[in-house]
Amino acid sequence: MSTIGMWFRRDFRIQDNTALYEAVMHAKREGSKLLFFYHLDPKFIRKRSNHHLYFFQSLSVFKEELSKIGVTLHLLYGNEQTAFEKLLSDIELQQVYFNLDEVGSGLQRDLYVKSLLMEKKIQVHSFHDSHIHSTSQVVKNDGTHYHVFTPYYRAWLKKPKRKPKSIEAQLLKEVCICVDSLSNGEEILKNTISSSPIKWDKIGEKQARKQLSSFLEDSIYAYHEKRDIVFESGTSGLSKYLKTGNISARTVYDHVSQCYGLGSDVGVETYSKELAWRDFYHSVHYHFPLSKEEEINLKYKDLKWNEDESLFQSWCEGKTGFPLVDAAMKQLNETGWMHNRLRMITASFLTKDYLISWKKGEQYFEEMLIDYDESSNIGGWQWAASVGTDAVPYFRIFNPITQSKRFDSKGEFIKLYIPELRNVDIKHIHEPYKMNDLEQAISGCILGVDYPYPIVDHKIQRERAIELFKTHKSEG
Structure with missing residues (x-):
């Protein structure tokens, strides 16, 4: 029986997780077993910033949510080479699935790990997942990328939007396996979270979906009027969930699009445009990879x-x-x-x-x-x-x-x-x-x-x- 690895990164959710869906479907179809894992990198553990501390608290909540349905998320600790060599020495993997990064340090990590896995004759399956449209999907007729948002947005609107994909928790439990020796990052994650000066609440996939429902019921129709009033609860409150992947941008867009005709379409359109801005900046970053350190102009x-x-x-x-x-x-x-x-x-x-x-x-x-x-x-x-x-x-x-x-x-x-x-x-x-x-x-x-x-x-x-x-x- 073959074993497939599902590598989580910033996609802490079960529903509409592209790589996870494809991995589970493959395991079900072929009778394979699925191993969930996350790589804890020491250089990020050492950073005591809000950004990283919140991210690791989100990881911990996701691990707990999986545990409740009988699924183990293994935590690998060490640099890329150390962590993945231990993984491959402890279990024989035939394939690895993950949602890829297209920009920044995540892109460089993906290229390195993909090369390492392919050297070991392990099949790699990577998917576009973090945005509604990937960097190659919304381009001009001549194949070049957009520099200005308005024409980008017009093209973005015309592109078909993939519907969210769902997975039954029972199916996950049936195909997933646990290998105790692999989780060498358990205590490190616990210590990181316990030493955090801020303990955030309302974390995780369930909370993300609750927040989406609340926004659609209470705020979206007045979004264009109240989103800039800083003391109002006029924003969606979803950005932190999109960051950690507790909810997919596709799921948000799918639910938002169903609100057209039910109230103020101006509010709905204004929020939809914010999702397009997220894709636009992602595309710009991809085409200007040095933009973190260098002015685009x-x-x-x-x-x-x-x-x-x-x-x-x-x-x-x-x-x-x-x-x-x-x-x-x-x-x-x-x-x-x-x-x-x-x-x-x-x-x-x-x-x-x-x-x-x-x-x-x-x-x-x-x-x-x-x-x-x-x-x-x-x-x-x-x-x-x-x-x-x-x-x-x-x-x-x-x-x-x-x-x-x-x-x-x-x-x-x-x-x-x-x-x-x-x-x-x-x-x-x-x-x-x-x-x-x-x-x-x-x-x-x-x-x-x-x-x-x-x-x-x-x-x-x-x-x-x-x-x-x-x-x-x-x-x-």
């Missing part, structure tokens, strides 16, 4: 960014003196998540008000975001910094005060994350530096003591940002 490659580390730290810690920016950064640091409108505002502030490189902000978000998606994060930061593909023009700069008044009009979000400002009158909540001494005393917020004065003048910095780009453009 090469004419801005050598911009002379500000390298003031103290300014950068004030941004990271939420101590800029601009309440909405500071509240957003505190939300990120405390919860590992940030509202999308706030991601744009904080990115614009770092790159256009502080004139600090987008790369530093992108790297900080990588550490702190539990829903960190490399392609979308890079795309978003290069957009805000005006150095990427289809980016905001460099002269269009977010005013942090205007944005604050527009998207947190009553200052509710600000007061939630900055307790020092909770008693500040609404007329000053967006600009506390305008309070006089008496108003400061009444509010219990003394500027320069309880809350900082603005470190920079937005009007001046706006002109400097425009000059930075204009001068560089003329030099280029």
Whole structure:
């Protein structure tokens, strides 16, 4: 009897998991047995960031969910060579199934492991799974890729969308096997999770589906109106589940598409477009593989960014003196998540008000975001910094005060994350530096003591940002 390996990576779910579905169908058809495994890489275990700690908590929940239906997820520990050599020495595998990565370090890992397995005469089956459309599916008539979202989106809409595929839990139990000697990463995962300073809740495939149902019932029809209001529950709340693969983008799209004609189609279409943006940035990253370290728009490659580390730290810690920016950064640091409108505002502030490189902000978000998606994060930061593909023009700069008044009009979000400002009158909540001494005393917020004065003048910095780009453009 042959044995098939199912290698999980960032697809912690049973339903609509492409590689898993194909592996199970093969095992059922051929009478093979299926071994589930995940590779714990020491270099990621050592990183104590929100991003990785949340990911490993999600892995642990997935392992528990499988255990409840009688299926073991084996944890292999070590670098790629060590982990896979142990796997192959402990059990004779004929085939390995997995959902591939098309970008970043995941792509390099896949190429290496695939080569290692093929040298051992093991058949490798890899599948596109993490996005609705792969990087090769939405292209121009001449086969080249899109640089601009709008024509990409028009082409994306025309492509048929594959329906989700389901698997019975009983079938998994029947075809899966357990090999006790393989799980040498059990204690390492337990220790990693137990030492995490944040314990997140509502993790896993069941919670992802509950969140999707809640969004479709309560929020999607007003999504276009409320998604930017930072104190409202107007977003889908699905990004962290898509990151860890607790739910597939296909499943989300399939359910969303069924909402057309049942309420505001504008809200439904607006959200569907966000799923297309996710595919678009993934495609851009694939075609610009160096975009994590290099501006896609090469004419801005050598911009002379500000390298003031103290300014950068004030941004990271939420101590800029601009309440909405500071509240957003505190939300990120405390919860590992940030509202999308706030991601744009904080990115614009770092790159256009502080004139600090987008790369530093992108790297900080990588550490702190539990829903960190490399392609979308890079795309978003290069957009805000005006150095990427289809980016905001460099002269269009977010005013942090205007944005604050527009998207947190009553200052509710600000007061939630900055307790020092909770008693500040609404007329000053967006600009506390305008309070006089008496108003400061009444509010219990003394500027320069309880809350900082603005470190920079937005009007001046706006002109400097425009000059930075204009001068560089003329030099280029």
